[in-house]
Amino acid sequence: MKKLIVALLIGAMTASVLTGCGGSKASGVASATSDISKVLRVCLASEPDHLDPALNSTVDGASLAVNSFVGLYTYDKDGNLAPALVTDTQVSDDKLTYTFTMKDGLKWSDGSDLTAKDFEYSWKRAADPATTSDYGYLFDIFAKDADGNIQVTASDDGKTLTAVLASPCAYFESLLAFPTFMPVKKEAVEAPADHETNPGSWASEAGFVTNGPFTLKEWKHNESMVYVKNPYYYDADKVKLEEIDYMLSSDDTAMFSAYNANNLDLIDSAPNDELANLKGKDDFYVADTIGTYYVGFNVNSSLFDGKTPEQANAMRKAITYLIDRQIIVDNIGQTGQIPANTFIPNSMSDGEGGMFKENTDSYTYPDEASVGYYPIEVNIEKAVELLKEAGYEFDDNNMLSASTPLTLNYLTNDGTGNIAIAQQIQQDVAQIGISMDIQQEDWQTFLNDRKNGNFDIAREGWLADYDDPVNMLEICAPNGDDSGNDDMQLGLNPTESAPKWDEYIDLLKQIKSEADSDKRLAMMHKAEDMIMETGAIIPLYYYNDFYLLKTNVSGVYCNVFGMKYFMYAEKAV
């Protein structure tokens, strides 16, 4: 018996040690491509949920999508929208009908022809609720036929694609570069037996058909993905890289270590306490993105019981004046974010070729000098004045009187930065004697509590999906209608201090169907005014996006939505 045990042990040990060494034996092989200058090694995030562009709903997933698929339009090296698969776009005078002429000789990565018919199929598929795309609602701008299908048709020869919109859409062309509008090949999508109930299963392992610069060759789940150059990409001549290797991790420390050990060329996150050292170095890049980090009040909170709408607005606005945004961006954000005094981000376009956040002949922001709703500087006197209007009493030192205490509950999800911001706000409001509890929750519980209004103030943030103010404004639309989340509970369960908000909903509908861009712009400013007047949204700063890129790599660029384009990257060795 002893011999048997010993033999078993030795056998098990030999077997495992032999197999264990299998990995390290191959350590001489760097990659499939021997030339390391043709391989870009990147870490953006952990395992993606979906590689089917229609099902993607994350920014990191969008970066994967833009490097393996390409839509009718794309973003060029300067971050501008540019035609990709089309040679010509005709727009009818009423701005409702778009006719796209496709380039000749377009191919899928398996060598088969890609035509306008593929786009017709892909768009109809993405719009179909059965596909369960988070972004399926983007197709709501299309006119519908009698059967409820979106009106997009390809010509018989597959050369032209015609799309009919329900009302003019200022941002339609930018959607054409968005992952949800990228083509997928019908035969590939419908190959798995369960494709009807599991729409993304065709792209859940390596080797699926794409039409972009790279295709996925190997996928070790939760470890790595290897994309190789697609020779059939329409612009393949300009693609210098042979391969992109993705590390699949969301751990800041792990990716930062790999970057420092020279095992990665690009990472888009780093530990918070390293940011101060990294800023200003040659390999540290900051890119503009369209988005706002803000906090939102639950307008139905019991805080506002017995207050008039004006008093409730004043209470919320008082908090706005107390928060030191400059300290938040300098000490917590640390990547040169701009403090915010509007809900609609500073880098958002107005749909007419200009920027939205500007004083113009037809519109001036309430605080003209700072081009926003209030100056960025803290103004304690103003906050006290507003709170006095709301019925609070103060002593001579501007401290809240014990007879009218005010305690706020601040809800946030986990994350070093989120917690640090909560603590800063806690400190800021304490200056006049307001106490604030911080409630920290895991993401899912947080979403649930925030949606149900179980808070006084909650952390909020939104990165725009497309470059149009409507994308921000519709966040305040009630749940279930459009795509809003209305965490602020505006107009939900109306109370004395937070009356119904029908006017806003109507305004949003008008904006979406208005053809005249001047009128539309005026209405969008009005909508933002309405939101800011409630004081329910307190903008803190506009998001930006930083990444670390080795100095020997050139040609990587981002668009304002945080999607990174690697196909024109070059590496000097």
Added chain:
Amino acid sequence: MAKYVIKRIVLAIVSILIICAITFFAMNAIPGGPFNSEKAQSAAVKAVLESRFHLDQPVWKQFLIYMGNLSHGDFGVSLKTGRDIATTISEAFAVSAHLGLIAMVLALICGIIFGSIAALFRNKFADRLIVFMATLATAVPSFVLASLLLLVFCIKLKLIPVWSSYNPNYILPVISLSLYPMAYITRLTKTSMLDVLGQDYVRTAKAKGVPIISVIFKHALRNALIPVITYVGPMTAAILTGSLVVETIFTIGGLGSKFVDSITNRDYPMIMGTTIFLAVLMVVVNLLSDLVYKLVDPRIKFE
């Protein structure tokens, strides 16, 4: 013996069913859901998803549907990624088990050797050194150890890449995984070896003139190993199913992170799949270690 094994298996099935029920109802009771996101989903998409995954049914009905599918081996698909759960778990387990097996064998061999040495050279330098190292290894948490190894071997010495898409290196994760059980086994072996060495039958064997090597291996070690076997059973289950910390630090696609991620994502079928898998593994390993007792020590009787 056969009767005992059958009884244990029946008991195991009952406990697994209870675990299934508790997990199912508990995970449905925690707030949040798999399809929550910052923006509201359109009503049509939400309806499709809920009916597709039976989330529109009462929880008890969902449980019956799940158990029905499970009875013919269908673990379902992940609500997050749409990937088959059985495939996901078996792939991730293959990675974790590969690492865990090497770590376990390493821990066992070194632990037993060090433990025996410490017992035989009690209060000598070797004993003191081994006890010191073992205490140190039990005290250092794996995230400190793993980070330290990474810092020294990957970043300072640059001997091993932190991450590579082609040649993942398992040396550092194996060391991180094996050090704690190795230290624990060392201490267990030492204590129980000391106990056994003082027994009458060992003295008798020595007095009879049995060579010392034979006394140690044939008479002492065999009995001294019983506490080690008790420990190795559950330890194997734990180490084979991976470690979140080690997987995160070394970017390994093992099973450890699946447990945590599935709960964070409220990925219900994945939570069930990983829990059932771990429960079955635990039960099997415990049964096996009980049977190995009998093998090692015939005096043990099964009731």
